[in-house]
Amino acid sequence: MTGLIWFVQVVHYPLKALVGHDAFVEYQAAHVQRTGWAVGLPMIMEAASGAAILVYFDPNQHSVLMWAGMLLLVKVWLVTAAFSVRAHHQLSTGFDRGAHSMSVRTNWMRTAGWSLRSALVIWYAQAVLV
Numbered sequence: 001m002t003g004l005i006w007f008v009q010v011v012h013y014p015l016k017a018l019v020g021h022d023a024f025v026e027y028q029a030a031h032v033q034r035t036g037w038a039v040g041l042p043m044i045m046e047a048a049s050g051a052a053i054l055v056y057f058d059p060n061q062h063s064v065l066m067w068a069g070m071l072l073l074v075k076v077w078l079v080t081a082a083f084s085v086r087a088h089h090q091l092s093t094g095f096d097r098g099a100h101s102m103s104v105r106t107n108w109m110r111t112a113g114w115s116l117r118s119a120l121v122i123w124y125a126q127a128v129l130v
Contacts, residue, residue, distance in 0.1 A: 001043065002118040004038070004039065005107070005111045005115075009111045013103055014104060016028075016100055016103075017097075025093065028088070029092065046073065047073060047077070050069060050070050054066055054070060066124070069117050069121060072113045072114075072116050072117040076109075079109045079113070083106035086099075087099045088103070091103070
């Protein structure tokens with residue numbers, strides 16, 4: 001998810017401003033549908049695997065890291081629900097500079113959350129495997 005969110009943040013979302021008004025509604029609908037397929041299942045799998053780790057991990061080892069990782073994931077989901085879904089809904093009727101700007105700005109919160117979570121997961125994997 002970290003690689004995907006960085007691509008979305010620095011390439012995909014900024015390019016929406018260049019689509020043009022006439023084609024934007026169709027473009028936005030295709031974006032929502034295709035992105036849903038690309039991110040929906042991985043997000044669910046990430047949440048399920050993160051929850052499973054919390055249930056099955058040894059609470060004497062790295063519990064702060066595991067809870068921090070899950071809190072970051074909760075943050076990502078909350079930002080998605082509070083800002084991203086709303087911005088995509090507003091953009092579904094046509095390009096709106098304010099909604100587009102909000103989607104780019106608030107997506108930085110998701111980008112930071114997933115990036116920090118990846119760092120924690122990599123650190124944890126290294127600690128457990130070595």
